[in-house]
Amino acid sequence: MTTGPRSSVPSTPAGYRSGFTAVVGRPNVGKSTLINALIGTQVAIASSRPETTRKAIRGILTTPGAQLVLVDTPGIHRPRTLLGRRLNDVVDESLADVDEVAFLLPADQEIGPGDRMILSRLRTAFARRTEDGKFVWRIPLIAIVTKIDELARPRLVDRLLEIQSFADFTEIVPVSALKRDNLDEVRRVLVEHMPEGPQMYPSDQISEERPEETIAELIRGAFLEDLDDELPHSLAVVVDSIERPDSEDAAHGEKARVFVSVYVERDSQKPIIIGHGAEHLVRVKRRLRTPINRIVGMRSVLELHVKVAKSWQSDPKKLDRLGF
Structure with missing residues (x-):
């Protein structure tokens, strides 16, 4: 970014x-x-x-x-x-x-x-x-x-x-x-106290993170602002893909699509993440519209899908799949 x-x-x-x-x-x-x-x-x-x-x-x-x-x-x-x-x-x-x-x-x-x-x-x-x-x-x-x-x-x-x-x-x-x-x-x-050395990155670069990692962290941070004390540790976010339209479709207003999986550990936690009438998902999408557009480099649609990965914090295979 x-x-x-x-x-x-x-x-x-x-x-x-x-x-x-x-x-x-x-x-x-x-x-x-x-x-x-x-x-x-x-x-x-x-x-x-x-x-x-x-x-x-x-x-x-x-x-x-x-x-x-x-x-x-x-x-x-x-x-x-x-x-x-x-x-x-x-x-x-x-x-x-x-x-x-x-x-x-x-x-x-x-x-x-x-x-x-x-x-x-x-x-x-x-x-x-x-x-x-x-x-x-x-x-x-x-x-x-x-x-x-x-x-x-x-x-x-x-x-x-x-x-x-x-x-x-x-x-x-x-x-x-x-x-x-x-x-x-x-x-x-x-x-x-830093030793002398060469400049390693372009002057305008502010992070080493890939766009997918940055977007996932922004989404997790947005949910953390609203969740109760138990859920933050059970929440994981993965950007599955970013699909950009070709130049011709983009010229006609086609938006990029950012597909995201939001994982919790129990079925009972899904409604808390989604909210009444999907209000939590709508709030996160609205809050992050501008920063995600900036990261992707064009107008984007955020597709959030809430899933259950039971006890993922203690499961080595699930941790690997979620990037930990």
């Missing part, structure tokens, strides 16, 4: 910086919200519900002097299902070749077991222990303290001191992505 026509990658000026930034943290600490704010448009689902991100979404931030690929990872957690274990595997794969790590810690929550588990995994991957017991990082580890708008200044200072003693961070940067407070400083710090 791009913000405009694709162009070739320009030559790289001296001192240019580029590389991959893994954005990690517990579920629901604001990873997707921060990446969307830094890039300036939505490339990842941002929701108040935990475990919203299920894939390593790569958003591309390009500035005059740098290009960062921000890898939005699923929140690291103790898995309850096979899906949860595979999501943790996605995190491990995403960490394999990154140049820096942004560890998100919410200002309005105490450091807990989940944060300590993540720190332990990061130390295993990126640090060595000295004889006196200290950890030396092989790549920059930057603490980004999110949701600072939730705290009064004296309490925020206490939280920053607590985070400073939690680990030997390269830098600590407070931010409110929702209020766009201190975003420029986050961008500056991430660029400053």
